Amino acid sequence: MTRVTSAQKIAAARAEGRPALIGYLPAGFPDVATSIEAAVALAENGVDVIEIGIPYSDPVMDGSVIQEATVQALANGFKVPQIFDIVRGITERTDVAVMVMTYWNPVLRLGVDEFSRRFAEAGGAGLITPDLVPDEAAEWIQASEKHGLERVFLIAPSSTEARVQRTVDASSGFVYCVSLMGVTGARTEVSSAAQAVVAAAHNAGAENACVGLGVSRREHVEEIGAYADGVIVGTALVAALRDGGVPAVGALAAELSGRA
């Protein structure tokens, strides 16, 4: 299987003169089959890169909407190895890049190399790691090189220039620019800090700097797209899936991508 990377999808979007649209959904919410259908709906409605989150018992970077969804996924019996089935289920039916967003302990528990191998075999592009910084990532850097996976680390408005540089140097695919100091959750306006974070990433040599946290509307996508290489939407999609099921996810994706 030829794997589609986030770098390829972001480059393709750039060639069309638009920012890449990156959509987040939790694995196993409300169940494994629906999470695959919802991801396929994203792909069919203009999302370039899909981020599947692994539900975790202690999601310190998540606000209440995503917390509630992942708690429900776990209560419904989600098991970490099912992530590979979900990734395979999406990559077999779409041509999007599939990233997995995961807190680090589930990966450590399975084994970093083992996780990476199985993820790559399922067609996954790379990992987004909200509680793993490059400082602690030696094992992951080695495994990702070995299995050809992208490493997406985060930078924040609070990151010093030195830390931005270090993070950009350690990342591949794209750099996740956290738009504000806070946890995930839809907000009415996009933080004004986002543009500075993207500029810092670009200055440090990042080819792809994508903005996430608080993005929920088409206007946000347009506004951020003016300076960033990709726009990441999470909570709004999760809320749509919760309230309106797969059709609602597809409709919101179409709106966000400007197709609706």
Place this chain on the structure above:
Amino acid sequence: MSTPENSEHRQSIDAQSLRHASGPYFGAYGGRWMPESLMAAMDELNETFEAAKNDPEFIAQVKDLNKNYSGRPSLLTEAKRFSEQYCGGVRIFLKREDLNHTGSHKINNVLGQALLAKRMGKTRIIAETGAGQHGVASATAAALMGLECVVYMGAEDTRRQALNVARMRLLGATVIPVTVGSQTLKDAINEALRDWVANVDNTHYLLGTAAGGAPFPAMVRYFHEVIGDEAREQILAQAGRLPDAVTACIGGGSNAIGIFHGFLDDPEVEIYGYEAGGDGVDTDRHAATITLGRPGVLHGAKSYLMQDEDGQTVESHSISAGLDYPGVGPEHAYLADIGRVKYEPVTDTEAMDAFKALCRTEGILPAIESAHALAGTIRLAARKIAEGAVPEETIIIANLSGRGDKDVGTAAAWFNMIDEKDAEAEINAATAQNSGSQKSEEK
């Protein structure tokens, strides 16, 4: 300074001494497994702490508060009747952290960190609490130093420790019951971290135990080292020699690392940490992290962790809210691996028996957390005697980390000392009080 970036500091354990391990790593444990958003704050804290440690003015401030506010040095009391009746005559000395202002060792760390918060120009502190002792201590330090204070506490714990909730509110703190997850200490830490990410500009997260990302484990230990330093000096003065063993209970491990520190470099002193065994380690209701956990990352540090085969944190159980935590500080993980400290579980029943024993023999009402150390001490004394030790020539120091005033309700219920009707009335009163103060908070 030691930051995780400096790889030479990965070699954090000095070959000759175990006492002053600076972190960020303790063998394979420790580090900073946490979001990038918090890295700048962790660096700032580390720099402030390193500078303060070398600043005579800061050292003098801490000393002054310890002496004239907390009431240090805390006593080292020989527990003669407890020794005769429960320990076969093995001499038992209690390090009396229960006598500190606010009733436990927690005040040592809180005063130090609150001073650091002021040095960093922060105006607000947040804290997690399980038993409420750390929350009370944080609220106290905030009142003393004019800082705003918000305490996150698992909703289940606010019920178990209703009196401490009221104490915190009286001291001017806002107590936020955490209703997500298992509604206990680990979830309170998650909520505190979420608050910190959003408010890091003006807020210091005053973590209450020797866990978390660097520099917390080494910093929290530093402020508790006074326990071990005093105990060592006191036992030399009172018994003329070092003890044969030192014991403490292990929640996240702060009171333990504080007293252990004084004796880590004395190979003739055995060191024991007692974890909460809950209903027993052959059940799934316990908090014996080192005994049964395996390495993983939680709340910023790599350490032993109670987790399932998927790496999901498992809920812990203990009669003691302060020990009801599925993680443990990374320095303990290291000390366990190298065998310098032995960690054993103590069940709820053993702890409550020891609780009552101390009440009846010494007139000291211990915290249920500390009762775990007492139960372990009773077991250790019996083992020493079985191994041929002469009881009156054997000395054990147990860290009495706190007093049991907060636990009177739990203990009275355990021993069936209140009749059903009264117990119900008490619970109703506590609930009414809880919801009453919540309302006033929302105004």
